[in-house]
Amino acid sequence: MAILSARNPILSAKNLCVESLGAKESFPVLTDLNFSLEPGKILGLVGESGAGKSMIGRTISQYLPKGFAVTKGTLAFDGEDLVSMLPERRRNLLGRDIAFIPQEPLSGLNPVLTVGQQIKEHLLRIGLAAGENWRERALKEFEAVHLPHGAALLEKYPHQLSGGMCQRILIAMAFSSRPRLLIADEPTTALDVTIQARIVKLIAEMQKRDGTAVIFITHDLRLASQISDEIMVLYAGRPAERGPAKQLFSAPAHPYTRCLQLANPNITGPRRGLFILPERMPGLRVLKELKGCRFASRCPNAIEACTQTEPPLADIGPNHIAACIRTEKTPDIVPPPLAPGREIASSKIHLNGEKLTKAYTTAWSPFAKRSSFKAVNSVDFTLGEGEFVGIVGESGSGKSSLARLVVGLDTPTDGRITLAGRDITANGHADRAYRREYIQMVFQDPQSALNPRRRIGSIVTQANEASGLHNSTRERMDRAAELLKEIGLPPDASMRFPSQLSGGQKQRVNIARALCTLPRILVADEIVSGLDVSVQAQLLDLLLKLRDEHGFSMLFISHDLSVVRYLCDRVMVMYRGEVVESGRTETVFANPQHAYTRSLLAAVPPDDVNAEWSPVLAEAGYQVE
Amino acid sequence: MRMFATIAKLLVKRVLTAIPILLLVSALLFCILRILPVDPAAMSLPPNATVQEVEAMRTEMGLNLPLYQQYGIWLNKLFHGDIGRSIHFRQDVTSLIGSTLPATIELALIAMVVATVFGLAGGLFLFYVRGTRAEAVMDFLSILLLSLPEFLWSLFLLLIFGVFFEVLPFTGRLSPGFERPVVTGFLLLDSLITGKISTFLNALQHMILPCLALGIALSPSLMRVLRSSLLDVYQDDYIQQARLRGLSEKRILIRHGLKNAILPTLSLMGVQFGFLFGGTLLVEIIYSYPGMGNLMVDAIRNADLPIIQGAGLTYCIAVLVISIVVDSLYMILNPKLRAR
Numbered sequence: 005m006a007i008l009s010a011r012n013p014i015l016s017a018k019n020l021c022v023e024s025l026g027a028k029e030s031f032p033v034l035t036d037l038n039f040s041l042e043p044g045k046i047l048g049l050v051g052e053s054g055a056g057k058s059m060i061g062r063t064i065s066q067y068l069p070k071g072f073a074v075t076k077g078t079l080a081f082d083g084e085d086l087v088s089m090l091p092e093r094r095r096n097l098l099g100r101d102i103a104f105i106p107q108e109p110l111s112g113l114n115p116v117l118t119v120g121q122q123i124k125e126h127l128l129r130i131g132l133a134a135g136e137n138w139r140e141r142a143l144k145e146f147e148a149v150h151l152p153h154g155a156a157l158l159e160k161y162p163h164q165l166s167g168g169m170c171q172r173i174l175i176a177m178a179f180s181s182r183p184r185l186l187i188a189d190e191p192t193t194a195l196d197v198t199i200q201a202r203i204v205k206l207i208a209e210m211q212k213r214d215g216t217a218v219i220f221i222t223h224d225l226r227l228a229s230q231i232s233d234e235i236m237v238l239y240a241g242r243p244a245e246r247g248p249a250k251q252l253f254s255a256p257a258h259p260y261t262r263c264l265q266l267a268n269p270n271i272t273g274p275r276r277g278l279f280i281l282p283e284r285m286p287g288l289r290v291l292k293e294l295k296g297c298r299f300a301s302r303c304p305n306a307i308e309a310c311t312q313t314e315p316p317l318a319d320i321g322p323n324h325i326a327a328c329i330r331t332e333k334t335p336d337i338v339p340p341p342l343a344p345g346r347e348i349a350s351s352k353i354h355l356n357g358e359k360l361t362k363a364y365t366t367a368w369s370p371f372a373k374r375s376s377f378k379a380v381n382s383v384d385f386t387l388g389e390g391e392f393v394g395i396v397g398e399s400g401s402g403k404s405s406l407a408r409l410v411v412g413l414d415t416p417t418d419g420r421i422t423l424a425g426r427d428i429t430a431n432g433h434a435d436r437a438y439r440r441e442y443i444q445m446v447f448q449d450p451q452s453a454l455n456p457r458r459r460i461g462s463i464v465t466q467a468n469e470a471s472g473l474h475n476s477t478r479e480r481m482d483r484a485a486e487l488l489k490e491i492g493l494p495p496d497a498s499m500r501f502p503s504q505l506s507g508g509q510k511q512r513v514n515i516a517r518a519l520c521t522l523p524r525i526l527v528a529d530e531i532v533s534g535l536d537v538s539v540q541a542q543l544l545d546l547l548l549k550l551r552d553e554h555g556f557s558m559l560f561i562s563h564d565l566s567v568v569r570y571l572c573d574r575v576m577v578m579y580r581g582e583v584v585e586s587g588r589t590e591t592v593f594a595n596p597q598h599a600y601t602r603s604l605l606a607a608v609p610p611d612d613v614n615a616e617w618s619p620v621l622a623e624a625g626y627q628v629e
Numbered sequence: 630m631r632m633f634a635t636i637a638k639l640l641v642k643r644v645l646t647a648i649p650i651l652l653l654v655s656a657l658l659f660c661i662l663r664i665l666p667v668d669p670a671a672m673s674l675p676p677n678a679t680v681q682e683v684e685a686m687r688t689e690m691g692l693n694l695p696l697y698q699q700y701g702i703w704l705n706k707l708f709h710g711d712i713g714r715s716i717h718f719r720q721d722v723t724s725l726i727g728s729t730l731p732a733t734i735e736l737a738l739i740a741m742v743v744a745t746v747f748g749l750a751g752g753l754f755l756f757y758v759r760g761t762r763a764e765a766v767m768d769f770l771s772i773l774l775l776s777l778p779e780f781l782w783s784l785f786l787l788l789i790f791g792v793f794f795e796v797l798p799f800t801g802r803l804s805p806g807f808e809r810p811v812v813t814g815f816l817l818l819d820s821l822i823t824g825k826i827s828t829f830l831n832a833l834q835h836m837i838l839p840c841l842a843l844g845i846a847l848s849p850s851l852m853r854v855l856r857s858s859l860l861d862v863y864q865d866d867y868i869q870q871a872r873l874r875g876l877s878e879k880r881i882l883i884r885h886g887l888k889n890a891i892l893p894t895l896s897l898m899g900v901q902f903g904f905l906f907g908g909t910l911l912v913e914i915i916y917s918y919p920g921m922g923n924l925m926v927d928a929i930r931n932a933d934l935p936i937i938q939g940a941g942l943t944y945c946i947a948v949l950v951i952s953i954v955v956d957s958l959y960m961i962l963n964p965k966l967r968a969r
Contacts, residue, residue, distance in 0.1 A: 065873055099875035111866040116888050116964060125884070126874055161964040177874070424738075 012083070013040035014217045015064070019077035022056075022063055022241075024288060026071065031288035033072060034059055035242045038317075042214040044183065046208070048232030048249060050225050050264070052536040053507075054285055056241040061187045063087075064102065064219075066094055081185065082474050090350040100130050105188040105207070109171035109195070113162040119617045120158030123177055130181040145176040148213070149206055168199035172206065179210045186211065189221045193534070196398040197563055198486045201607040201619030204231055223536055225264050229253035230609045230617050234323075237261045240298040243317060245319035247324030257326040259303045259334050266339045267541040270611045275590070277340040278570065280545055281538040297328070304334065331494035343548055345498060354442070354525055354557055355387040355410065360419035362405055379405035381581035382419065391557045394546075394572035394589065396565055396604065402581040403561045407527050410559060412436055424524075427587050440470065444518035448530040450510035454502040460513055461498030464488065465613040487516040490553070491546060499534045508539035512546065519550065526558040532567060544571055565608050569593050577601045635967045636957050643953045654945045655707065659700050662934050669934060672716050712942070713935030717927065722939040724923060730943060731814035732802060733913070733920035735842070737905050739836055743844025745898065748851025751888075752894070755856040771849045780848035780911040786838045787915065798835050800917045807831050839916045843909065847901050854897050858890040865889075892963055899955030903948045 022034040034056045049057045061081060062068050064086060078085045079445040081102065085092060098104075114122060123142045131618060132141060139158070146154035149172045162170055171191060175261065178186060188207060192200035209232055211218050222228050228235050232249040245258035266279035282302050286294060293459040296311035297303070304308065309329060317325045328334070341467050360383045365376040380402045387393055395403045408414040415431040422428065423442055428435040444467070447453035452465055461484035468480060484498045491512040502510055511531060518526055528547075532540040544567065547558070562568050569589050570577055576586040576602065585598040596602045608621040671678070678686075691702050706713070710747055712722040758764045768893065791799035798804055802816055803827040809816070810823040818838070820829035862868065863886060871881045913922035921940060928936035960966050 067869065067872055095875050095877070097875070098873055104870070104873040106866055106870050108866050112870045114867045114871070114885050114889070116892075116962065117884075118964075125876070129875065163965050174870075 012042075013080075014043045015079070015081055016040035017077065017079045019288075020074065020079050021076035022059055022068070022072060023075045024069075025071050029292075030075075031292055033241050033288065034063070037077070037243065038080075039236060039243070039246065041217045041219065043217050044211075045234065046211065046218040046220055046232045048228030048235040049219060049221045049238060050223065050228050050235055051238035051244075052223065052264075052538055054240075055238040056191055057223075057238055058239075061104070061189050061219065064185075064187060065098060065104070066091075099126065100181045101183055102185045102187070103181065103183035105171070105174055105178050105186065105191045107190040107193055107409070109167050109174055109191075110162060112174050113170055115263070117160070117161075118158065119160050119165075119173055123158070123180075125175070126177050127180060128146045141180070141482065142176075145180045146173075149173075149176040149210065150473065151176065166199075167195050171195065171199075171203050175203070175206060175210060177215070179214060182214045183216055185217050185219070187219045187221070191220075193222075193225075195623070197565065198398060198603060198607040198619065200227075201609075201617075205619065207231070224268075224609070225253065225261070225537075226268060226609045230614045234416055240291055242298060243325075243327065244299065245324075245326040245328075246317070247321065247326075251321065251324060253470045255321045255335070256531055257324065257331040257334055258299075258328050259297050259305050259330075259337060261326075262303070262334050262337045263302075264537060265539045266337065268455070269299060269541075269566040271566040271569060271593070271605070271608050272611050275342055275570060277342045278541040278544060279337065279339045280541050284508075293577055299328075304337055305330050306517070312548070314605055343552075352389040352422055353386050354389055355385075356422045357383060357385045357410070358420045359384060360409060360416050360421060362402075362409055362414060363417045378581050380409060380416075383578075383581075383583050385576060385583070385586075387557050387559060389524075389557060389584075390551060390555045392551070392572045393557075393559055394568035394575040395559060395561045395578060396563065396568055396575060397578035398563065398604075400580075401578040403578055404529055405581075406578070407529050407559060407561055409447070411443050411527050411626065412439050413445075441469075441521065442523055443527060444521070444523040446514050446518045446526060446528040446531050448533070450502075450507065450514045453514055454510060454517075456502055458501070459483070459498065460488070460493075460500050460502065460505070463502070464498070464513060464516045466517060483520065487520060490519070490550065490591065491516045492542075507535060508542060511535065511539070511543060515543070515546070515550075519554070519556075522554060522556075526556055527561075528558055529561045530563065531560075533564065540567065547571065565593065565604060577604065630864065632961065632967060636960055639957060640953065640959060643956065647949045647953075650943060650949065653941075655704065655942060656700060658938050658941045659703055660696075662938060663699070665932075665934070667932050667934065669716075670936075672932070673714075680726040694917035707942075712939040715928075715933055715936050717933045717936075721936045725936060726921070726939050726943055727814065729924045731919045732816070732918065733906070733909055733922065735815055735817060736836070736839055736909055736913070737902070740843035740847070740905060740909075741898070743840050743904055744847035744851060744901070747844060747848035747896070748830060748898075749855060751852035752855025752859070753882075755777075755852055756859040756882075759856075759860065771852050774845065775853070777846065779843050780915060781909070782842040782846050783839065783912050783915040786842050790838060797838055797915055798831075799838050800835075802832055802835050802919060803828065804831055804835075815955040819909065835916075839909075839912045840917055842912055843905065847905065850901070851897060853892060855890060855894045858893045859886055862886050862889045869966060888962070892959065895955065895959060895962065899952060902951050904954075906951070907948050913942060 017037045017039050020034060020037040021032065023030045024033050033302050037060070039047070049060060051057050063074060064081070066086060074087045079087055080414050081097065113119070120142065123145070124138045127138045127141055142153040142158060146157060151157060151169065152170050157173070165173075191207065192203050195203060204227065206515070207218065207220070210216070220228060220232055227253070229249045234246065235249045235252045236246040237244045237258065239260050242262045245252060245256065247257070252261065253265070256265060263279050263281050267281055269278060270276060286298060286301065290296065296313060297306070297315050298308040300306040307330070315326045315327045315329045320326050320331050360380055361378060362380040363376045363378045366374050368374060372482060383406060385393070395406065397403050405414070409416050412428070412431050412435070416429060420427060420429045423439060426438060428439055437478055461481055464487045465480045468475065468483070481498065485495045488495055493509060493512060497505070497509070502513070505513065516532070532543050535543070548571070550556070551558070560568065560572055574587065575589045575592050575597065576583045578584070579600045585592060585596065585601045590599065593605060596605055603620045609617055669691055670690055673685050674682060674686055691699055710723055715721065715722055715725055718725060751771065755764065755767050756766060787799045788799045789901045803809060807828050808825065810819045810825055810828065812822050816832045817829060820826075820832060868881060868885055871885050909920060910925065911924035912918070914926065915922045921943070924936065925940050927933070928940065
């Protein structure tokens with residue numbers, strides 16, 4: 005192994021181009037990528053989905069999607085070009101010198117092998133010291149990532165563990181070979197906010213221990229600025245800006261960076277409006293024909309010159325470069341003013357829950373005693389006319405179970421729900437029909453919530469099938485056109501299938517479907533998680549706009565506290581089935597009373613890059629039988 | 630170990646739930662055969678019996694008792710291993726089934742092994758050549774195989790290896806002149822136990838053609854299920870993650886891919902084995918193989934009710950046993966089904 009001086013980059017890309025090669029023509033996926041990463045440094049890769057962030061990780065491993073290939077340039081690991089290297093040599097580096105941490109920890113481990121079998125396989129491959137026992141070594145590695153009860157853990161299967169624990173195991177495996185380069189691709193996106201903080205801190209701790217260079221891929225600029233030394237913002241396969249993390253975050257030079265930052269709602273300080281990035285990133289086909297700046301079509305500062313030639317990456321400070329000809333104008337981009345605060349006339353209460361409880365009991369069996377647990381435990385809440393109430397908490401806190409009780413997918417085991425003065429607790433046939441007119445639900449994942457075999461026009465007017473309104477095709481198509489206009493989709497979208505829309509567009513359709521029969525209450529379960537911040541901002545403002553027009557109220561379930569702070573008038577914090585704190589959003593977040601609320605808030609990366617981020621790091625709630 | 634405790638628990642549970650199923654099936658068999666317009670009393674007597682003789686027989690057989698009492702008597706006899714006497718063969722049904730059942734089990738088991746070997750190998754090969762031109766060819770071949778039923782295979786193989794090349798025997802279980810040892814009833818096993826190697830080899834030769842015919846007919850669906858579940862599994866993150874840890878493709882396929890993809894294949898095998906048990910019929914007839922299939926055909930042709938009842942019950946027990954075995958295997962291979 006070569007001895008490294010601090011100057012020698014561990015990874016360096018020179019004019020790296022990746023293209024998608026079609027039968028007739030090829031499209032650029034990554035264009036002229038230049039960067040170098042020194043040992044012990046963390047490079048944050050930020051951008052919307054489709055910007056090419058993950059493609060960089062895949063180029064390093066050379067496991068590119070079918071039809072993709074490096075067409076120009078080099079990508080050197082410790083001086084050796086990974087692209088032209090023999091596959092056997094590259095495979096030898098993988099897992100030993102170059103390690104990866106995946107996005108989905110639960111699916112990153114093989115479900116039919118125990119944790120022990122999997123870490124043993126890895127440890128034997130990377131090689132143990134003479135006389136070293138794999139089991140002892142595994143326990144040592146588990147200890148390093150603060151996993152308690154290591155010996156019991158070895159016997160467990162992945163499905164018996166939480167996402168946070170699986171991610172710790174994968175981190176332990178990744179660092180067990182003391183790799184020189186680690187690629188973490190959105191390692192915390194699938195995890196709760198408190199777990200996210202712990203995992204990010206853990207990666208930083210391990211990285212420091214081994215002096216590992218890290219590429220940290222994320223769509224969250226705020227998170228990247230907390231953990232990285234340097235940040236590279238990618239836009240449509242090309243770097244828009246690269247610079248020291250703190251400098252880039254506090255004074256972004258490229259309009260795109262600034263827009264991304266302003267599209268994300270803040271968690272501290274006065275609430276501000278969100279910058280809405282219009283449209284979408286140009287697709288591969290458009291990019292190929294494009295002459296000027298890739299971002300020009302969405303840029304608030306674009307002028308004629310921007311569409312003529314592609315701006316070069318120019319120095320704008322020490323180690324700070326940006327591909328924009330008008331960087332001096334970037335600070336002028338300001339968020340739009342916050343929509344005037346609506347005074348909620350809570351005189352009229354739509355929905356009222358008293359001591360609402362849902363206990364789940366195990367299925368009857370002659371061979372086992374039945375046991376039960378309370379997913380929702382004695383929850384009181386109200387929802388007034390036009391009011392947006394946020395429900396926050398970690399997974400398993402009972403947020404979604406409460407939503408299911410409200411929309412009538414489940415019947416409470418105890419307590420009372422009244423809807424506009426009528427007791428609907430029993431959830432009988434008439435109650436359900438009554439409830440359907442008032443309440444509609446927007447589901448989390450538009451991918452699986454929209455029937456792939458139906459056209460958009462028929463999906464959004466689906467509610468009419470049950471209510472018996474607008475039953476002629478003509479009337480349904482008219483209603484569909486109205487709805488699509490309201491959610492900002494072109495009228496011809498009604499003839500398309502869900503697969504022909506982007507993720508953000510699908511979620512709009514999902515909202516339109518709920519709005520079809522003009523319900524008075526929407527229940528939205530995590531409807532913006534998993535979406536890009538730009539799309540998230542578009543949807544949040546769409547919801548506010550629709551409320552102004554229709555005056556509906558909403559129960560908004562989210563694990564993202566800053567989104568709830570932006571959108572909701574009131575918030576309820578749930579923990580293990582109970583509401584531990586509730587009140588006006590700004591009051592609760594500015595002055596949290598319950599320890600759990602405080603730990604949730606502390607887990608969010610701060611808006612101010614110089615502020616200290618000190619999440620609670622103890623992993624709670626894990627028991628070994 | 631915990632796994633065995635869980636499986637033992639499953640076994641107990643399944644055996645207990647099997648009891649009501651068996652009772653129900655026996656009641657069903659009993660009723661249906663009583664409804665049939667066949668008089669068991671008349672059938673057990675010579676054709677020239679008088680009406681009085683028939684009446685006496687009816688009383689003796691308990692046929693003038695209420696139906697539930699008759700069922701009780703029948704059930705009681707059943708518990709003592711007495712399913713009745715075959716009218717046609719003039720022999721106890723128990724001994725008839727006892728002599729033919731092992732032959733069919735032997736046939737079905739070996740055919741299943743053949744199907745598994747062909748199915749797994751073919752599935753792996755289909756997966757291995759994915760995306761190449763060979764895949765299209767293999768795909769075509771596997772569909773061709775899928776559309777050929779087992780009796781056609783039986784005839785092909787019989788004609789080619791038995792009649793045309795004359796390399797393999799194709800009637801019965803043994804050539805004439807070989808002594809038949811009887812210990813367990815399973816011929817291959819018995820000949821090994823008693824050390825009669827020549828008998829063993831001869832019996833094995835007789836097994837080749839029927840087992841191949843059944844095995845080949847069953848294997849294409851296994852191939853295709855294994856291939857498609859491998860394709861599914863390869864979309865999963867842990868496969869990509871295994872690659873990124875630098876594991877070899879071979880190791881990934883066997884240890885990570887196959888171990889997960891085998892699960893849907895296994896459930897199909899369970900279903901197939903159940904069908905196979907009742908589906909050896911045509912093959913047994915073509916190869917004059919003295920198994921349950923041939924016995925059933927004779928029984929139905931002669932309206933031999935006791936045999937039909939006995940065979941029906943045997944079939945039901947066999948299916949229950951197979952499903953318990955498959956479920957236990959499933960538990961061993963899929964940790965998600967074991968205690969959480």
